Amino acid sequence: MKRTGSAIWKGDLKTGKGHVSTESGALKDNAYGFNTRFEDTPGTNPEELVGAAHASCYAMAMSLGLGEKDLKADEINAKADVTLSEVDGGFAVTKVHLDVSAKIPGISEADFQEVAEATKKNCPISKLLTADITLDAKLL
Numbered sequence: 001m002k003r004t005g006s007a008i009w010k011g012d013l014k015t016g017k018g019h020v021s022t023e024s025g026a027l028k029d030n031a032y033g034f035n036t037r038f039e040d041t042p043g044t045n046p047e048e049l050v051g052a053a054h055a056s057c058y059a060m061a062m063s064l065g066l067g068e069k070d071l072k073a074d075e076i077n078a079k080a081d082v083t084l085s086e087v088d089g090g091f092a093v094t095k096v097h098l099d100v101s102a103k104i105p106g107i108s109e110a111d112f113q114e115v116a117e118a119t120k121k122n123c124p125i126s127k128l129l130t131a132d133i134t135l136d137a138k139l140l
Helices: 034-038 046-067 109-122 124-128
Strands: 005-010 017-022 030-032 075-087 090-103 132-139
Touching: 030 034, 046 075, 046 090, 046 109, 046 124, 090 109, 109 124, 109 132
Parallel strands: 090 132
Antiparallel strands: 005 017, 017 030, 075 090
């Protein structure tokens, strides 16, 4: 399986503008730029997109882990806070914090935490990232 995202950038770093799209059309020519990444201008940025990818991947992967225990979530809410930091004269994504809450009938707190931690390690987007990944998981 292969999926494609694309971007077009025009201009210099600070005043240039870009547009990001996905093969599926879920994103189509969404604007991004220095001001949407490093300032508070509305628009998207790579870290926000990584956060959305990680949160959605985590929620799906957790449902897989639950299914292996013959459990099914009523709802999994996942949020990924992605931190971009200046490191060694450049920038890097240094941290991702996952904040997860879930309604899962019939699961114990211990089993929930076990699935949550395993999902943090085994989600394909977690495996992609070299950043420090932390997790707060709450069973509702």
